[in-house]
Amino acid sequence: MAEIRVDHLHKAFGDFVAVRDSSFVVADGEFFVMLGPSGCGKTTTLRMIAGLELPTSGRIHLGGADVTFDRAAARDIAFVFQLFALYPHMNVRRNIAFPLKCAGMSRSEINDRVNETARFLHIDHLLAEPISRLAGGDRQRVALGRAIVRRPMAFLMDEPLGTLDTEFRDVMVRELRELHLRIRATTVYVTHDQIEAMAMADKIAVMNHGVIEQFGTPQEIYDRPTSMYVADFIGSPPMNFLHFRSSLRAGSTTLRVNGAELAVAAIGEDRAEADLALGVRPEHIRFDDASPLRGTVFGAEYLGTTQIVTVNTGHGQVKARLPADVVAVPGEIVGLALRSERASLFDRASGRAIPTALYQGTGHG
Amino acid sequence: MAEVAVSQLTKRFGGLTAVDAMDLTVGDGELFVLLGPTGAGKTTTLRLVAGLERPDAGRVMIAGRDVTRTEPAGRDITFVFQQYSLYPHLSAYDNLAFPLRSPARRLPEPEIARRVEEIAALLHIAGKLKNRATELSGGEMQRVAIGRALVRRPSVYLMDEPLSSLDAKLRASLRLELKRIQEDLGATILYVTHDQTEAMTMATRIGVIEAGRLVQVGSPREIYTDPRSIYVATRLGQPAINLIPAGLIPDGGAPAAARTIGARTEHLRIAKAANGSALGKVEWIEHLGDQNHLHVTVGAHKLISLVDPATDLVPGDKVSLELAAPLYFDAAGKRC
Numbered sequence: 001m002a003e004i005r006v007d008h009l010h011k012a013f014g015d016f017v018a019v020r021d022s023s024f025v026v027a028d029g030e031f032f033v034m035l036g037p038s039g040c041g042k043t044t045t046l047r048m049i050a051g052l053e054l055p056t057s058g059r060i061h062l063g064g065a066d067v068t069f070d071r072a073a074a075r076d077i078a079f080v081f082q083l084f085a086l087y088p089h090m091n092v093r094r095n096i097a098f099p100l101k102c103a104g105m106s107r108s109e110i111n112d113r114v115n116e117t118a119r120f121l122h123i124d125h126l127l128a129e130p131i132s133r134l135a136g137g138d139r140q141r142v143a144l145g146r147a148i149v150r151r152p153m154a155f156l157m158d159e160p161l162g163t164l165d166t167e168f169r170d171v172m173v174r175e176l177r178e179l180h181l182r183i184r185a186t187t188v189y190v191t192h193d194q195i196e197a198m199a200m201a202d203k204i205a206v207m208n209h210g211v212i213e214q215f216g217t218p219q220e221i222y223d224r225p226t227s228m229y230v231a232d233f234i235g236s237p238p239m240n241f242l243h244f245r246s247s248l249r250a251g252s253t254t255l256r257v258n259g260a261e262l263a264v265a266a267i268g269e270d271r272a273e274a275d276l277a278l279g280v281r282p283e284h285i286r287f288d289d290a291s292p293l294r295g296t297v298f299g300a301e302y303l304g305t306t307q308i309v310t311v312n313t314g315h316g317q318v319k320a321r322l323p324a325d326v327v328a329v330p331g332e333i334v335g336l337a338l339r340s341e342r343a344s345l346f347d348r349a350s351g352r353a354i355p356t357a358l359y360q361g362t363g364h365g
Numbered sequence: 366m367a368e369v370a371v372s373q374l375t376k377r378f379g380g381l382t383a384v385d386a387m388d389l390t391v392g393d394g395e396l397f398v399l400l401g402p403t404g405a406g407k408t409t410t411l412r413l414v415a416g417l418e419r420p421d422a423g424r425v426m427i428a429g430r431d432v433t434r435t436e437p438a439g440r441d442i443t444f445v446f447q448q449y450s451l452y453p454h455l456s457a458y459d460n461l462a463f464p465l466r467s468p469a470r471r472l473p474e475p476e477i478a479r480r481v482e483e484i485a486a487l488l489h490i491a492g493k494l495k496n497r498a499t500e501l502s503g504g505e506m507q508r509v510a511i512g513r514a515l516v517r518r519p520s521v522y523l524m525d526e527p528l529s530s531l532d533a534k535l536r537a538s539l540r541l542e543l544k545r546i547q548e549d550l551g552a553t554i555l556y557v558t559h560d561q562t563e564a565m566t567m568a569t570r571i572g573v574i575e576a577g578r579l580v581q582v583g584s585p586r587e588i589y590t591d592p593r594s595i596y597v598a599t600r601l602g603q604p605a606i607n608l609i610p611a612g613l614i615p616d617g618g619a620p621a622a623a624r625t626i627g628a629r630t631e632h633l634r635i636a637k638a639a640n641g642s643a644l645g646k647v648e649w650i651e652h653l654g655d656q657n658h659l660h661v662t663v664g665a666h667k668l669i670s671l672v673d674p675a676t677d678l679v680p681g682d683k684v685s686l687e688l689a690a691p692l693y694f695d696a697a698g699k700r701c
Contacts, residue, residue: 193533198653219652236533236655283656283674299541301566304589304602305630305671306656308566310541321655324586 002063002153003028009058018044020210029184033197036207042190050079078152086131093127096145117149154186173199194234206230228351231279241277242315260292262340268355279344285320288337300328367428367520368393374423383409385577394551400564401574407557428520441519447526449510451498458494464517484512504535522554573597595698598627604669616688622701627692630671634687643683
């Protein structure tokens with residue numbers, strides 16, 4: 001297994017810049033997720049690492065060797081496009097053996113490897129079964145077996161779960177993560193789904209228009225988004241933005257949001273009066289009759305243990321995640337208490353986070 | 366708008382009974398969700414109501430009229446499919462107007478314009494009416510597809526996973542919009558999905574379907590808090606309900622017949638334990654985009670519970686566990 005190092009990678013298609021000066025390191029054994037909407041450059045980056053696309057400029061190192069211009073076949077990687085396309089006319093053993101057979105490996109070695117992989121995935125008792133007779137979960141394990149049997153230096157995966165229904169995808173997210181914890185293969189995984197990214201990644205790069213907006217652990221990105229774009233992309237429902245206008249003083253630990261005084265993490269710099277947004281996660285809001293921050297309940301979405309309550313306020317619409325036994329009647333006026341010391345602060349013109357004590361140690365881009 | 370009632374509805378494909386003597390009433394103005402995994406018979410039920418399939422037995426009534434032998438076109442229904450099927454060469458406007466221009470209707474153009482604009486405003490696509498279908502995003506296309514069903518004002522709307530082809534963000538916003546529109550119009554909707562979040566957040570009532578039979582009908586809250594069986598209990602809840610053998614966690618209140626205990630987050634009291642009272646161990650805390658899952662092992666069993674993001678628990682911690690009014694199931698998987 002190996003480290004992947006991407007240095008100032010740049011890719012232009014004519015006038016269109018798909019990937020702009022991108023640099024990051026995927027450590028040996030790390031599960032790295034590139035997250036963003038379609039067209040953000042994540043798949044192009046992955047294809048350059050795989051050798052399916054050549055960069056306009058920049059370098060790619062795999063396990064210490066410069067592979068920037070090596071052919072795809074010469075790079076010791078496994079590219080998984082679609083985990084779940086199995087050969088229905090073959091049995092389990094032949095499905096898993098297929099990549100090794102293509103690589104021209106001897107029959108006895110193939111047998112050893114397939115047996116070992118099947119034992120590892122707890123499907124060794126199914127090797128003689130035809131694919132059509134397997135239950136859903138076992139099929140997915142066969143697909144995983146086929147991907148890992150080659151033991152490459154790195155796995156590259158492009159939205160492998162994209163076509164699954166939600167229930168099944170949750171199961172596969174867990175399987176993939178548990179598999180990763182056992183084999184610790186360096187993995188680069190591309191998705192537009194933030195829940196997949198949060199559940200599986202050691203590190204996430206959130207991409208936008210060919211640029212990495214933020215690079216960090218899932219928890220870092222969730223708790224301390226460095227831009228409104230990232231804050232809005234991560235979380236379901238995403239971070240709320242309370243709009244207000246104010247100046248800022250470095251070191252201050254309070255903030256006046258239209259009359260309400262809120263405790264915040266110490267502000268890092270002086271700012272002249274500007275349009276700002278306080279970023280608050282839905283789980284950091286609760287009802288409090290005493291709070292001066294008022295709003296009207298618009299609707300409630302019952303989720304069992306919790307509910308999402310939408311409240312219209314003078315600062316914009318706010319979604320709160322509350323226990324399901326809290327009564328929220330549409331049209332009712334409620335006070336909202338915020339855990340504002342956990343909130344982010346953004347400059348609305350640039351969309352960038354304003355440094356606070358909460359953000360110390362967080363790297364931008 | 367109108368009521369839909371099916372009685373003893375049965376459909377067999379060869380040896381397989383897809384829908385098995387089903388009785389179901391969807392009230393006027395209700396959004397009724399049929400929830401079940403792939404293959405449970407929910408889409409077949411919907412197609413029987415639409416008239417796209419013929420039942421082997423039973424009746425379908427729409428607005429008090431027996432339509433069991435009526436052609437789909439004569440049933441006064443519209444059907445929204447999972448995959449939006451728009452006319453690519455037509456504008457969004459013309460796609461929406463299409464059902465109103467059918468020779469059977471002959472609505473005057475000003476009336477058509479009024480209806481199309483009203484629906485477009487409801488769906489927030491008023492600014493896109495001149496765009497050709499191919500120039501719309503996925504979410505806009507699906508809104509046009511839903512809009513095309515809404516312009517007609519039939520007695521009943523039938524929807525088969527209309528949101529499942531959309532990405533998560535769009536699905537979440539359309540969920541809210543569709544529910545709001547349904548309430549505004551007082552529409553009767555029979556809605557099929559395998560997505561529990563859609564069922565929980567949109568349904569007036571949910572019907573849980575298992576192997577062609579309706580096993581429980583109730584409000585989302587009833588189905589969630591008072592499931593009749595393990596099957597129903599596992600349909601709703603994220604994380605999924607923990608199913609543990611009776612006796613694993615001491616519980617004085619368990620009835621004698623209880624074999625399995627169903628414990629959701631709200632049924633579990635988990636706290637850092639002094640040595641001695643520890644029953645379980647924290648394996649890890651999974652930080653998902655919308656919630657944090659606490660993974661605890663008790664012997665060979667794994668439990669997953671929601672946990673406050675500010676928890677002081679860390680992996681390796683010994684914890685005590687208590688049950689608070691959990692759900693009890695007997696050997697057959699029924700509530701006891």
